[in-house]
Amino acid sequence: MNQQMAEQRTQIQTLIDNIETVMVGKRETIELTIVALLAQGHVLLEDVPGVGKTMLVRSIAKSLDLDFRRIQFTPDLLPSDVTGVSIYNQKEMEFQFQPGPIMGNIVLADEINRTSPKTQSALLESMEEKHITVDGMTRPLNDPFFVLATQNPIEYEGTYPLPEAQLDRFLIKLKMGYPVKQEEITMLDRSTHGHPIDAVEPVMTRADLLEKQEEVQDIHVSASVKQYIVEIVTNTRKHPLIQLGASPRASIALMKAAQAYALIQSRDYVIPDDVKYMAPHVLAHRLQLTAEAKFEGKTDKQLLEDLIKKTMIPVERG
Template sequence: MMTEKMHPVIEQVLLNIEKVMIGKRKVAELSLVALLVEGHVLLEDVPGVGKTMMVRALAKSVGANFRRIQFTPDLLPSDVTGVSIYNPKELEFQFRPGPIMGNIILADEINRTSPKTQSALLEGMEESSVTIDGVTHILGKPFFVMATQNPIEYEGTYPLPEAQLDRFLLKMKMGYPAPEDEIEVLTRVQKQAPIEKIESVITLEALTSLQEQVKEVYVDDSIKRYIVELADRTRKHASVYLGVSPRGSIALMKAAQSYAFIYGRDYVLPDDIQYLASAVFVHRIILKSEAKFEGITAEQVVERIVATTPVPVQKVVK
């Protein structure tokens, strides 16, 4: 897959991000996969591995309006969506938009706030709008949320309910950098933070155009059956209590369209599905308690299903 020629504009964006993020090509690539299909990303990892820097670099690379929301236990829904405040001079209430009214939103440590506040963000993710005092406010385009969360073993966290996890197109982990990459990080930040040198390489109008082009990527019926078969096998797996929903099947198809477009193709291959299945499916699966006790992970279940499911072999006909 990596020998394919990448879309030139996407390549420029990735090279721009790599001025800041070293050794995180896959994370940056998958972030763009989600952005191009108007999906959202959940990044789970320990603090300090560059999650915030990743989102900032992406926002600056596409010239987007960047907003950051630091989720804390005392954060209120109105702190996310905005609030109507009475103006005594005008004798009327005026709406003051919250940080969700941006293009690229970093929802930092989303699992440190209450479920009520989490739902305020997730409504915007699902509906592309927020309702405040009975008035619906349409969010701008593009609208992309990259939420970060600490591992659930950390104290003071509120695990996201399954229905809310399902709103994220992809779930990823950053991971620690390789020693050589970390040395390069130290060298780059010694005098000036690289993020300050980043400039946009694409306009929002051009990005919106790319999002429309992704929708035209062809998905053969055999590929659709392959996706559904993978999802169905998660529902029937002996270790799984709750498998992937039809929303997950749709997410995998859209992600595959985006990934094919990034690599300069106007059609989806089975390889695209196999590459993306884990990132799309793992957070949509609930394992049985006995499977967890045995140390089985959702990643292992998805990898096994992908490895044992027959791959479409007929030629894709457009």
Template sequence: MHTTLTNDQRSTTMPGQGVDVEPVKAFAERVIANVETVLVGKRDAIELLVIALLCEGHVLLEDVPGTGKTMLARALAASLGVSFRRIQCTPDLLPNDVLGVSVFNRQQGVFEFRPGPIFVNVLLADELNRATPRTQSALLEAMQERQVTVDGKTHPLKRPFLVLATQNPIEYEGTFPLPEAQLDRFFLRVRLGYLDLEQERAMLRRLRGEHPISQVQPVVQGEDLLALQPRVAAVHVDETVETYILNIVHATRAHPDLLLGASPRGSLALYKAAQAFAALRGRDYVLPDDVKHLAPYVLEHRLIVRPESQLRGRTGAHIIADVLERVEVSLGESA
């Protein structure tokens, strides 16, 4: 079902608050255009990362090697002018290797905290599913709480703070799959996918000399995000659209192919993502089509498909498409 509202119907979803989203749109356009100088044909993925930044969420990049996951993270950080670090996750990586450690200072006779790589604005956790569950838990706790506790002392993390975690969906040997409770903490799951022939030709020609990542300069300031986030949160969500979000999420919980549907955290993530997406489109109100566009990225990784349904070839993507086809927008609730 196509859910774009007519002009008469849209009048019930528009706010009277008049929040100015043009600074959000301009910020996003500058960042996206700058990252596109490094990555060819990935505008949708770049846009999703900007949405996560505006909503203070984290992103799971799930794709095969060589599709540009690391370059995407580096180019985004460089465009924002913020600090960036990369962790290569391996089975011998310890929580303290990520969070930091207290070291005894003999001269002063006290323990001093030495921050780990997580004290950064943009952190790339490469191949997160190769780290042990203990290290995964330490990282994901920091993502959720935005602070680190070592030896009983709490240390706040920087803002803005974005974790981009990657994993290879086709390689399972020597990995520790993320539990569902930890997958649920990722705001979005994004797949970059392969380029088409002409996009790959453009990539070859662009990279035959010096890699463009070395020339990327900041086009915005990372601190600007902190001022823009309240504008995104003020984007109007009419009760009609709010009900549409809730009906989608509740439909996953009752779906016969699922053992577990989307969580309340998933409802909140879809709500916030739709607000940011609307702002990027220059609107101060959310449309049902915004929700429909974002639902696969927000909800699919939060679902557990029944084993018998998996044997029949059913996936989370199939189920989200089925739910979006079945759930309709009710226009009479707030009229």
């Protein structure tokens, strides 16, 4: 490990440690969220209320000293409530743009499945294009730009589930789960004299993050590892229990996620284990199972793990 990579690992681990002062026992979730941030992707977090989804995003924003915005999605929310709107200024006798919450660096899209497909599309288009168009004028979003969207898995009445084409725009889908007993006791201890989020201080700058996002793109991916990625993704399209397999966008997403994970592991190259570890998090939400698979109680992650086991792992030589 060269000195530069060692310094990178130290800085990233310091960031993760800082966030973990708020998110007790959720190191893997934090690490995977940072992977998405470094890979310039976005995260869909599906879990029950009260497990810390909002605190995760706020602690990331505070640790990086970035602008945090929160959008509470409701059935009556309009696309302009997300992107912003032009308002006529009588004094200046001209229209002036009032930016919406999408113009932040770190954006929490809370309960995204509670709003109409039209408003969902306004957010998801912004995520993909990294700009918004209001009154015919295109405006770039801030850099860095990261969205963490949440949805509640137990309340389906009055919701608008994201279609497969929109799920495909999230780099990673995560679930946090409840803490174990000792972790929950630690949370109580830390919350005795105020919320831990109030004590979070920045440990990285915007410039540091942008530099690391650039470095992720320089992480080497060999021809054999690229072949391995494509074989895994292609096999999802051939599996008898998968009705809709992963798209070519998924292959790109898996490569970028593996590159970011390699950087966190202090390597300037991707190994097959990086791909194996990231594949369920990147690919599972992009699959649509057959009725037979659902009847048998199969899950997308189970099918992926089985598929990955049957895919030959490349051996690097030289």
